[in-house]
Every structure is written in C-alpha cells, then in structure tokens.
Amino acid sequence: xxxxRIFEKELKQFVKQLNKHISTDDGEWxxxxxxxxxxxIYTLSSDTKIISKILEIHLFPLILAFSERIxxxxxxxxxxxxxxxxxxxxxxxxxxxxxxxxxxxYRLPGKPDFCNxxxxxxxxxxxxxxxxxxxxxxxxxxxxxxFCLGIIYDRAEKQTIKETQKSSISELQSLTSVVSNFTFFxxxxxxxxxxxxxxxxxxxxxxxFSIADILNENGMFSKLGEKWFDDYWMNFDKIxxxxxxxKTKKIRTLLEFVKYKKGDVSKIVKKAGKK
Numbered sequence: 001x002x003x004x005r006i007f008e009k010e011l012k013q014f015v016k017q018l019n020k021h022i023s024t025d026d027g028e029w030x031x032x033x034x035x036x037x038x039x040x041i042y043t044l045s046s047d048t049k050i051i052s053k054i055l056e057i058h059l060f061p062l063i064l065a066f067s068e069r070i071x072x073x074x075x076x077x078x079x080x081x082x083x084x085x086x087x088x089x090x091x092x093x094x095x096x097x098x099x100x101x102x103x104x105x106y107r108l109p110g111k112p113d114f115c116n117x118x119x120x121x122x123x124x125x126x127x128x129x130x131x132x133x134x135x136x137x138x139x140x141x142x143x144x145x146x147f148c149l150g151i152i153y154d155r156a157e158k159q160t161i162k163e164t165q166k167s168s169i170s171e172l173q174s175l176t177s178v179v180s181n182f183t184f185f186x187x188x189x190x191x192x193x194x195x196x197x198x199x200x201x202x203x204x205x206x207x208x209f210s211i212a213d214i215l216n217e218n219g220m221f222s223k224l225g226e227k228w229f230d231d232y233w234m235n236f237d238k239i240x241x242x243x244x245x246x247k248t249k250k251i252r253t254l255l256e257f258v259k260y261k262k263g264d265v266s267k268i269v270k271k272a273g274k275k
Contacts, residue, residue, distance in 0.1 A: 003096050004145045007070070007088070008188070011100070011147060014066045015184040022058055028177040029153075031058060039169040046155055046178045052104040055151060056085070059102070063149075072098075075137060083121050083136045084146070099143045101189070104151040106179070107211070114272075115152050115214070118207040119198030120189040123233040148189045152211060153179040183211070190229035191217035194271050195254035197236075205233055210272040220254055223267040232257050 022030055031054060033043040044050060067074045067088055075087040084099035103118040126132045130141035156178050167175060189205070192214050198206030208219050221229040232254060239251045241260060251257050258265050 003090070004098070007098050007145065008147070008186070010066075010070050011149070011186040015149060015186045018059065018062065018184045019182050021062055022055075023180070023182055024177075026180075027182075028180045029182070030177075032172060032175045032177060033167075035169065041167045041169060041172060041175065043165050043167065043175060044178045048104070048106065051153075051179055052102075055104055056102050077137055079135075081135055083126065084143075087137050087143075095142075097138060097143045099137075099146045100149055101147070102149050102151070103207075104153070106153055106155045107181075109155075113211055114209045115211055117194075117198065117209050118148065118150060118192075119204040120148060120193055120207055121146070121205055122203050123205050123236055124203040128234050146189050148185075148187055148192065148207075150185045150187065150192075150214070152183040152185075152214075154181040155179055183215070185215050187214070187217050188226070190219070190226045191222050192219040193229055193233075194220050195232065195252075195257075208271050213269075213272065218269055220269050220271050222269055224258070224263070228258070228263070231261070 024030055031044070033041045035041050044054070063086065064074060071091050072088040073091060075089060077083070077085055077087075084101045086100040086102070088098040088100060090096035101121060103120070105116045105118055108114045108116060121127070122135070125134045126136040126140050131139045133139055156176055192207050194206045194208045196206045198204040208214060210218075213219065221232070235251070235257070237250045237252055239257070239260060240248050241251055241256065243249050251260060254268055255265060258268060
C-alpha cells in the first residue's frame, strides 16, 4: 500500500505538467497534422481513435522520462488488444508493478460538464481469473494498482476544420487544431467506474460521465471500495434474481447487486447521466 500511495502521488503530480507540453498558449493542440518530405502538411481527422493514438505517441517521451525519474521501467503491451498500455515496474524490486492505461475522450457539445466517457478495461477472463495470462501483459494479481491516465478535450466545430486537407508548411500557424482545451487526470480506475459497460457488446467496464466527478474520483464505487468494484464486475450479468413480477432476470445494476449481497446501498454514489 505504501508503494501504491507513493506511485499515485507521483503520477498525479506528473499529469499536472502535461498541458504546457502539448498545448499552445491559447489551449490548442500543438500537433496540426502529418508532414511529408515535400513539406506538405496533411491535417488530422477528428476520428477519436486517431486522436487517441497520436496523443499517446506525443506523450510517450514525457512518460518515459517520468518513469526513469521515479525509478521505474516501462513495459509496453505486446499486442494491440493487451491490457494495460503501460506496465510500470520498479527497478529495485520487480514485484512492484502498476498498470497504467491512457484513456482519452471529448467533452459533449453543448454540455461542457460532461464527457463521452471511457472504457476502463475488460471484466472478462483476466479480470475474473487473476492469474490468467490471456490478453494481459502480466497476470492481473501481479499489479499493485490499476490506474487510468485520462485526457479530456474539446473537439473543433465541424465548420472550422476540414477533414484531411493538404496545406503547405508556410500555412502551419493558420491551421486549426482538431482538439483543444485539454484536462489531464490520474486515478485508480475503480474510483471513476460506473456499473455499466463501456462499449457495445464487448466486456468492458464503463466510466462515469460527469467531469467534476471524474476529477474528484467520485465514481459509483468510490464509497463502497475496490472490493465491491471487483466483486460486482466479476459477477456482472451472471447472478439471476426474481423481479417484482416474480420473473427471473440477471443482475446488471449496482443497486441490485448491493441489495442482493445485503450491503449498504447508501454508499452507492449516484451517477449523473451524460443525457
């Protein structure tokens, strides 16, 4: 626990410095596009997957320098679908490991207090079987903590930017960045988790949507604790109960789960919906 507290403190201090490294004075992203050998610039698409990957590349030298400063080495995920993005391993004791996933999302247009949410990793095989090695760099149980390095940003309005336009380098300063106004944070993922899946039909844990709650680590499990988070997501959609009409259904909400386990429902933090 001492190692986790130290690592968390260092990580939270680190993310406070990131904005100045990737933003202009007016908050725009310093990345404008790709350049070729003929000095042509091709502006970025606003596709969230592209933005996410380029942000990771942009930040990686800073993250690497941070890990060296605090006495850790970084092991990257061997495959694209492996968890986590980054494994921090202490140089003097390789049993001390921390999982860090880089997660990005955008503020909702017209609703600046809310974001589109994050996925916080799978609740499938490696989450349930903590010694499992499938789709994970090291078994889940070997990590001393599981963190999200999060980035929330504004997307440029559609009328101010064209998709993948070609410009000369002399026009660089006039190009509009596809994203701006970054907010960085670091949190243990259970502290910002909701009780709903994060994406489609895949077995991913979803985050809450309120930006203030994310920054204050005020997720649905934040008062219940990490054990409740683990227990709920290990059993998500597996426990059958009877509803008020005596029909059977699967437990898919935290309220139903805490009632089923005879826990204290007053500790469930109400989720503010992005709608």
